[in-house]
Amino acid sequence: MQRLKTAIFIIIGIIFVGVLLYVLLPDRKLESVETTAFVKHEQEEKQEEPDANRTAVEVQKQIKVEEENDNSITHEVKAKVREVVEGALDLLIKDQRIVAIGDSLTEGVGDESENGGYVGILNNTFEDNNLNITVDNFGKKGNRSDQLLKRLEREDISAAIKEADIVLITIGANDIMKVLKSNFLNVTMEPFQEERVEYRKRLTAIFDKINNLNPDIQIYLIGFYNPFERHFGEIKELGMIIDNWNNDGKALTEEYENVSYIPTSDLFSQSTIDLLAEDEFHPNTTGYKRMAERILQYLKESDGDSDINKAEVAL
Incomplete structure (x- = not known):
């Protein structure tokens, strides 16, 4: 019975961490949006002084890569959380x-x-x-x-x-x-x-x-x-x-x-x-x-x- 209670506490802890990740991970996207707005603002200010080494197209590509990386990290973390939770639940069911x-x-x-x-x-x-x-x-x-x-x-x-x-x-x-x-x-x-x-x-x-x-x-x-x-x-x-x-x-x-x-x-x-x-x-x-x-x-x-x-x- 004690092992059952321990397993339940572990699962609750895992789910709590997962919820935190779900709550916090969107902030990364927010950072990406803020970064995009900041870059666009910088571009507007520097339109009169174009940087030959950093064109608008290159900046947009960089922003896209960053967003893809953020999405990739989000999906990987969520998948990992799901995998751990399912594993813990499986152990709880089998351990009798x-x-x-x-x-x-x-x-x-x-x-x-x-x-x-x-x-x-x-x-x-x-x-x-x-x-x-x-x-x-x-x-x-x-x-x-x-x-x-x-x-x-x-x-x-x-x-x-x-x-x-x-x-x-x-x-x-x-x-x-x-x-x-x-x-x-x-x-x-x-x-x-x-x-x-x-x-x-x-x-x-x-x-x-x-x-x-x-x-x-x-x-x-x-x-x-x-x-x-x-x-x-x-x-x-x-x-x-x-x-x-x-x-x-x-x-x-x-x-x-x-x-x-x-x-x-x-x-x-x-x-x-x-x-x-x-x-x-x-x-x-x-x-x-x-x-x-x-x-x-x-x-x-x-x-x-x-x-x-x-x-x-x-x-």
Whole structure:
């Protein structure tokens, strides 16, 4: 955030200098006009004593050359000012920082390439497209929403958020798992509904904390998928539980102007391609690539005409 403010001050300074140049440069033309009038006056006074070495034609040629030089200097300076301003604006657009926080999906657990999951794929994509965008990964395996809320107090994480333009969050899957482990032999909706209310409260606190650290940031909550669909598809309650929690997260994001929801459930549902790692819970490299492509799609939609629109994830 501080880098953004610094860049803005630099651009304001450049534009201010440019305005001064635009204001002051016309004075050079005024000098040329005054010089022309003075020369003409001198010519009129010396008409009776013509200078053989400096005819009126030569004087006019000199005046024309001076005016052309003045115009040339004016155009060169203006072009240079324009070039510097456009360069500064280009740097401002490209120089972005993204912070990824949350659970094992952010850490990249299950990625056989050990590249850091969707975060590593995004980093590689930005590098391949020569974009000055960095992604800091603060994902931690097993993190629940209550634990993430506490981690936001860490100096390194809070400092990164203060300087960031975008925050990507994966959180909630471990909250569901905690309830599931306690009720696996008798899966009913009631305990999940009760915990979902608490999850929404903690998620609200997470958004508020991030906004307090950086009011200008854009937050994306990444939804979770149903990893049990393949082996426990007959337990319909599991799918309903995940859908309800995702719907709650999406509804909460709509209460904030700077928070958006990115769905991923459809990327893994009824896929004919193996998208899960050996643990049958986390995405494999292909699954993370699908997530990265979806996330990049949403970043493009909110980033206007930035160069990020040129980036494409290689699938």
